[in-house]
Amino acid sequence: MRIPLQLWLPLLSFDFLGGPSFRDLQRAQEEWKGEHRIWLLPEAPAVIRWACQIGPYSFHEMAVQSETFNVLSVIHVDDEGNCFPSAGDLLLESWEGRLPADLLMQWLNQKFFITPGKKKIKINVPDISGRKVKYKQRTIKLSPGPSLRISQLTDDGKFKMAWPDGKSELARSVNPEEEIRDYRGLPEWEATSEGDFPLAIDAEGMRSLSVWLIGSSPFDKMFPSGLSLNDVHQQSAMKSVAMRNDVTNAKRWLQQMTTVASTTLEASYLAPVVEARGSEAALCIASNKLITSYGSIRSLQDLAKHEDYPKVFLSPVKIRRCFGWLGYFWWELNQLLEKREMVTCELCGNLIFGKIGKRFCGKAENPNCYHSRRAADVSRNRRRAIDRRDGLRGEK
Ligand SMILES: [Zn+2]
Numbered sequence: 001m002r003i004p005l006q007l008w009l010p011l012l013s014f015d016f017l018g019g020p021s022f023r024d025l026q027r028a029q030e031e032w033k034g035e036h037r038i039w040l041l042p043e044a045p046a047v048i049r050w051a052c053q054i055g056p057y058s059f060h061e062m063a064v065q066s067e068t069f070n071v072l073s074v075i076h077v078d079d080e081g082n083c084f085p086s087a088g089d090l091l092l093e094s095w096e097g098r099l100p101a102d103l104l105m106q107w108l109n110q111k112f113f114i115t116p117g118k119k120k121i122k123i124n125v126p127d128i129s130g131r132k133v134k135y136k137q138r139t140i141k142l143s144p145g146p147s148l149r150i151s152q153l154t155d156d157g158k159f160k161m162a163w164p165d166g167k168s169e170l171a172r173s174v175n176p177e178e179e180i181r182d183y184r185g186l187p188e189w190e191a192t193s194e195g196d197f198p199l200a201i202d203a204e205g206m207r208s209l210s211v212w213l214i215g216s217s218p219f220d221k222m223f224p225s226g227l228s229l230n231d232v233h234q235q236s237a238m239k240s241v242a243m244r245n246d247v248t249n250a251k252r253w254l255q256q257m258t259t260v261a262s263t264t265l266e267a268s269y270l271a272p273v274v275e276a277r278g279s280e281a282a283l284c285i286a287s288n289k290l291i292t293s294y295g296s297i298r299s300l301q302d303l304a305k306h307e308d309y310p311k312v313f314l315s316p317v318k319i320r321r322c323f324g325w326l327g328y329f330w331w332e333l334n335q336l337l338e339k340r341e342m343v344t345c346e347l348c349g350n351l352i353f354g355k356i357g358k359r360f361c362g363k364a365e366n367p368n369c370y371h372s373r374r375a376a377d378v379s380r381n382r383r384r385a386i387d388r389r390d391g392l393r394g395e396k
Pocket of ligand 1: 346360361369
């Protein structure tokens, strides 16, 4: 059995490599005691924990005083991809609680488009001023984020943006969000806007259009406030690592974007099994682990009362904590690189995994490419059959 995963998924764009959000991540990790949701709240007076009951489960939350506002969902994933909690803001309903096996391939072949940036969003935020935690809708102001300058403009209205933007003294980028922040500072909002696009202005007085980079489904839901420059930068790093089967750099990224941490078997294993396969299956597995006969434990309540339960299910076990979806993708890529070679499809150029010698997309990798190739095969076979028939006639 592979080591279970624990995903820490941010609701809003998050820099896991540096800056204030990275420090907030350290604060949250220091305080985390198994909560399912972590609120990074600048106004939190101290660390606050609370829980509510959802069906058979108690759902635990924590608020930590932070420099930036964000919400992290903690999702446990067992060795078959079953998630607990199995539903939430950042998981698609159509997944039915299980991460799709081809999510990494979808990500690597994903293209992004731009939509107007947003100055604020509305979120239900815990109000922890009194003794009871209540949720209140609040408007969260968003920063325009680091700005990229247009480095090339063509007559047909296309433009190119790059970082570093042609400045030879700048080293190759490793964390564009932080580099731009350090080099140029963060822009402020302008009161005016350009059509649908809000405008931002930086310290040097340069105006820029604020845009969000959005992926198509499922990435629009997985990254609800769009992709950050770091996300896109890492996607291209991932592609290059994959194309070169560069295990060394894949491991280096894995060390940056994940960590080995600990949790309980109850959280990392039992809860996803209960969610995915029901309590019967979980009881059967649990009885084996407790070395007790299956019939003697009839319910999850019985199980929790078993004398060996704390020793087996509540002692710490190792898990791999993945920071954001990118952390998860780096982990998946490392798994795949250990086993298989990566190639590009000869027809559409998508990255595909497969045995050596595989040349084209499968149905799951790119349905359009697969179907058009099959259609071409069918018409070629038909043509061959006709040629053969005509050939036979010709012989007569
Ligand atoms: Zn293809």
